[in-house]
Each structure stands twice: as C-alpha cells, then as structure tokens.
Amino acid sequence: MSVLQHDVLKARQRAERDAYPETLGLRVHRAISWLGRAEKEVGTGDLDAAFIFYWMAFNAAYAGELGDSQGDASSARDDFRRYFGLLLKADSKQAIYDAVWTRFPGPIRVLLDNPYVFSPFWQAQRDGGGNDWRAAFDKSQTAVRSALARQDTQTILQIIFDRLYVLRNQIMHGGSTWNSAVNRDQLRDGVDILAWLVPIFVSLKMDQPELDWGQPFYPVVEA
Structure with missing residues (x-):
C-alpha cells in the first residue's frame, strides 16, 4: 500500500462523481483540490505550507466546521470522535488500520511523545x-x-488529531515562524501522517457515498 496521490483520487472522482450525492461531491472535489496543492508543497520542501494545505483538505472532507480558536479544542475533540467512528465504520478493507499500525507506527509514536504538540504544555508556558x-x-x-497495546485505532486517531490540532493552531494563529x-520534527511527522491518512479518508467517502457524511458548512451559492 502506498500513499494515495492526488492524480489517482482526481481520476476516480471524475469517473464516479455523477453517482455521488451533491453534498458529498462538493466535499470530495474540494478536499482533492487541497491535496493536490499540499503535494506540490511537499515537493518544494515547504513543510509549513504542506501542513496547512493537508489540514485544509482534512477540513474540506470533514462533516462539520472545526473551531477557529484554541478555545474550541473540546468541541473539535468531540467532532473528531464522531467523525473517526464513521470513517472506521466505512473502512471495510481496514485501510486506516493498516496506515496506523503497519505503515506509520514509528512517526505516530514519535509525535505522541512530543510535548510540543500537547496543549497543556503551552498553557503552562503562558501561565508561568x-x-x-x-x-x-x-x-x-x-x-x-x-x-497502542490494544491497537485501539479510534482512540489513537483521536489523540493524533488532538495533538495535530495544537500544531494547526500554533501555525494558523501566528504562533510560529515560517x-x-x-x-521541524513535529511538522515533518505531522505532514507524513496527514499525507497518508487524509487521502484515505477521502477515498472512504467515495467508497460509501450512501453514508451520511454531513452537509458542507459553506455550500456553493449561485450568484
């Protein structure tokens, strides 16, 4: 199994899009567009930009809007739990399981051992x-x-994205330097993990278009 590339997903989307519900088609189209942009930044070596665009692809595929401030972390955590439960339900071929436990156990463990993507670390720095x-x-x-010992995929996904959400906030709120x-360590691992998982998430939506993947928060509006 290799990383699902933008070109492969785009070709599939073009072949199948007429069979998708309108809301799913919009989500998939948007997510794939940002995956393509993220891949370009990986090619240039710009990890900051690659992480931002992979996160945008994740948001585009996501069933609800993630919070725009660090104060929304608990709400985002609840949303992650619901979303990953639906994805794992759709994952009959265990693509997520394979990515987490076979392809990326090393980077995942390194990321989860890194205190710089742990929200209370930064709260302690701010509060002295x-x-x-x-x-x-x-x-x-x-x-x-x-x-990890139980190979509890849903819990690990929730913890991974909880940590990545800290990194997302740090970058998007100007809390880091380009x-x-x-x-670099957390960005490298974050980009590697998102590059594997987000295309799988998009592919699973296309596998099971009959599931309720939610309404886009920003639908297309005809002028």
Missing part, C-alpha cells in the same frame, strides 16, 4: 506554570500506551 504540564502529559501517555528550526 513551569513543569505543571508534566503530570497531565504522563497521564496522557499512559492512555496512549494503553491504546521554516523555523524549532518545530
């Missing part, structure tokens, strides 16, 4: 709490180890 975040991080890592040396 020093190492107050460590107890929460240790507790979270216990949950991670338990989910091409900064200090966040």
Whole structure:
C-alpha cells in the first residue's frame, strides 16, 4: 500500500462523481483540490505550507466546521470522535488500520511523545506554570500506551488529531515562524501522517457515498 496521490483520487472522482450525492461531491472535489496543492508543497520542501494545505483538505472532507480558536479544542475533540467512528465504520478493507499500525507506527509514536504538540504544555508556558504540564502529559501517555497495546485505532486517531490540532493552531494563529528550526520534527511527522491518512479518508467517502457524511458548512451559492 502506498500513499494515495492526488492524480489517482482526481481520476476516480471524475469517473464516479455523477453517482455521488451533491453534498458529498462538493466535499470530495474540494478536499482533492487541497491535496493536490499540499503535494506540490511537499515537493518544494515547504513543510509549513504542506501542513496547512493537508489540514485544509482534512477540513474540506470533514462533516462539520472545526473551531477557529484554541478555545474550541473540546468541541473539535468531540467532532473528531464522531467523525473517526464513521470513517472506521466505512473502512471495510481496514485501510486506516493498516496506515496506523503497519505503515506509520514509528512517526505516530514519535509525535505522541512530543510535548510540543500537547496543549497543556503551552498553557503552562503562558501561565508561568513551569513543569505543571508534566503530570497531565504522563497521564496522557499512559492512555496512549494503553491504546497502542490494544491497537485501539479510534482512540489513537483521536489523540493524533488532538495533538495535530495544537500544531494547526500554533501555525494558523501566528504562533510560529515560517521554516523555523524549532518545530521541524513535529511538522515533518505531522505532514507524513496527514499525507497518508487524509487521502484515505477521502477515498472512504467515495467508497460509501450512501453514508451520511454531513452537509458542507459553506455550500456553493449561485450568484
């Protein structure tokens, strides 16, 4: 199994789009467009831009709008739980399972061990709490180890995207510098993981267009 590329997904979408419900067709079309842009940035080596465009592809395919501020993290977490449950229900060929447990166990473990994508770490820095975040991080890592031992795909997906959401907020809210040396590790791992998983998410929608994937938050409006 290799990464699903934009060109492959686009060719499939063109061949099948007349059979999709209008709302699903719009989501798939938008998501694939951003995947293509993300791949171009990977080719240039711009990890910041690649991460942003992969996240936009994720949002485009997503069933509801993710929050635009860090205060919406708990709401986004609930949305992730519902969304990943639906994706795993649609994943009869276990493509997500294969990506998580066979293709990317290394980068996933490295990302989940990285405190710089753990929200309480940054809260402690803002509040002057020093190492107050460590107890929460240790507790979270216990949950991670338990989910890894059980090969609990849904829980691991939720934790991965909870951590990636921190990175997303850091970049989108101007909390990092473009091409900064200090966040290369988490950006590299984040891009690698999104490059595998987001195309699978889009493909699963096309596999099962009869499922209720939700209404686009921004539908097309005829002028």
